[in-house]
Amino acid sequence: MENLPRIVAVLLDGVPETVIAAAGGILLTILLAFSAGLALLSEHRLLRAISRTYVEFFRGTSEVVQLFWIYFVLPVLVGIQLLPLFAGVVVLGLNHGAYGAEIVRGAVSSVPKAQVEGAKALSFSPRDIRWRVVMPQAVLEMLPSFNNLFIQLLKSTAILSFIVVSEVTERGVQVLVPNFGDDIVLIFVLMLLIYLVLAVLITAVMRWLERIGARRLGRRPSASARTAAVAAAH
Amino acid sequence: MQPSEPMIVFEGVEKRFGDHVVLSDLDMTVAPGEHVTLIGPSGSGKTTILRLLMCLEKVDAGTIRVGGRYLTHMEKNGGLVPADERYSREVRKRIGMVFQQFNLFPNMTVRRNLTEAPTRVLGLSKDEANARAEELLDLVGLGDKIDAHPTQLSGGQQQRVAIARALAMRPDVLLLDEVTSALDPELVAGVLSLLQDIGKSTDITILCVTHEMGFAQDFSHRVMMFDGGRIIEDAPPEELFGAPRHERTRTFLQAVSG
Numbered sequence: 058m059e060n061l062p063r064i065v066a067v068l069l070d071g072v073p074e075t076v077i078a079a080a081g082g083i084l085l086t087i088l089l090a091f092s093a094g095l096a097l098l099s100e101h102r103l104l105r106a107i108s109r110t111y112v113e114f115f116r117g118t119s120e121v122v123q124l125f126w127i128y129f130v131l132p133v134l135v136g137i138q139l140l141p142l143f144a145g146v147v148v149l150g151l152n153h154g155a156y157g158a159e160i161v162r163g164a165v166s167s168v169p170k171a172q173v174e175g176a177k178a179l180s181f182s183p184r185d186i187r188w189r190v191v192m193p194q195a196v197l198e199m200l201p202s203f204n205n206l207f208i209q210l211l212k213s214t215a216i217l218s219f220i221v222v223s224e225v226t227e228r229g230v231q232v233l234v235p236n237f238g239d240d241i242v243l244i245f246v247l248m249l250l251i252y253l254v255l256a257v258l259i260t261a262v263m264r265w266l267e268r269i270g271a272r273r274l275g276r277r278p279s280a281s282a283r284t285a286a287v288a289a290a291h
Numbered sequence: 292m293q294p295s296e297p298m299i300v301f302e303g304v305e306k307r308f309g310d311h312v313v314l315s316d317l318d319m320t321v322a323p324g325e326h327v328t329l330i331g332p333s334g335s336g337k338t339t340i341l342r343l344l345m346c347l348e349k350v351d352a353g354t355i356r357v358g359g360r361y362l363t364h365m366e367k368n369g370g371l372v373p374a375d376e377r378y379s380r381e382v383r384k385r386i387g388m389v390f391q392q393f394n395l396f397p398n399m400t401v402r403r404n405l406t407e408a409p410t411r412v413l414g415l416s417k418d419e420a421n422a423r424a425e426e427l428l429d430l431v432g433l434g435d436k437i438d439a440h441p442t443q444l445s446g447g448q449q450q451r452v453a454i455a456r457a458l459a460m461r462p463d464v465l466l467l468d469e470v471t472s473a474l475d476p477e478l479v480a481g482v483l484s485l486l487q488d489i490g491k492s493t494d495i496t497i498l499c500v501t502h503e504m505g506f507a508q509d510f511s512h513r514v515m516m517f518d519g520g521r522i523i524e525d526a527p528p529e530e531l532f533g534a535p536r537h538e539r540t541r542t543f544l545q546a547v548s549g
Contacts, residue, residue, distance in 0.1 A: 174390070181411060182411075185411055189407065194397065275443050
């Protein structure tokens, strides 16, 4: 236990990189999820096809292999060498954006048709129907699923250790284990705890958003939303 | 619009869902300010007429005119072509609709439910739209609920808000689609008497689908009995309810009166 302060210090040293990777990945995920999700619902076949291809490709192939492609193969093919952390953010975003697209598509299509008809009966333009009636309701529906997705993304940041980004897992495995081999249990317990704390933070933010959203609908968060948020935190 | 011109004209309207013919070769006219109730068994095409007027469905044949303008078609190079979204939106601004399930927007307060379309669609200023909303909520007896959310209201209150929301667009034509069918029995009378008041105090043309025969009798100038996508009887309420000519009408009225 006498090594505890040093071990903690080294692991905490990796937290900024983990947080940057997760935050960047989440931003890119949101962007891609909405673009691809709405494209999946588009009237234009080509848009739907492009989006469907993107979703199936990134959902259906290994995240680690994708990372190696972007980091190791891309430079050979086209001569672009991305910074490791940036390559990580791109892969995390592309991957989770593909899952997020299905969340967006599902939530938008779950808004009752009656809402669209009510809006049409008031002669709203298609754009107003989408952005003032359908999306505000759909976004609230998405929050619990996005909470899960963001937590998964956070945990996936550990794959960045493969391309030597000095995030939490890389610190633990590459720096601590070789030097403090006797404390291996302690090291990995602390690593788990760090991810848990970060995941709880994500859940706290998402639940706060859910509460704001629920208040705008004049109700408390739905039972299913609460259960999902609790399940995600564990 | 000429003074003598009907408010609503259906000419040879046909509507099919797959092989099922919902309306066939339907002609009908409704005069400005007239209250017409559509009755008939479910699936007889009554609601489809309202949905066609609201452009929630498209005609398969025939034309519909509202206030002297084509709703289903637009004139182009001297001929008629099917209306595009922008054109029919323009014509149906004059039409309001109240639905069975209210269809209020849960993401907006009562106030915004009433002001959003007048500001976005009609271009009213915020103050004008607010004044209109407050006036209409007072009319439907819910002045104190302006900052509530729809989910905090009872079904009857939600339907009153929905009526106010439709009126906020100052429509020439109001479509009422089984507006009391989803309400608890004790809330029905209040909503119906509100509609009576609105019918008496405005000159809005009203087309109404309902199973409330007592209301139909008091409220309508004319009642149309539908069956199998056709109008089989079309008469003033005292005639249609008092002395129905058609056998089908008689059996239907007996069935609904229990």
